[in-house]
Amino acid sequence: MALRREPHVLVVGGSDSSGGAGIARDIETISSIGVRT
Structure with a gap:
């Protein structure tokens, strides 16, 4: 089974x-x- 990779966003x-x-x-x-928050 392949892992699902979701992008991340860093807001500073x-x-x-x-x-x-x-x-x-x-x-x-x-x-x-x-993008989900």
């Missing part, structure tokens, strides 16, 4: 009160390309 950042950047935006972007 902070927060941005304007909503244009930061971890929240990174998670949105990662989710939009089909």
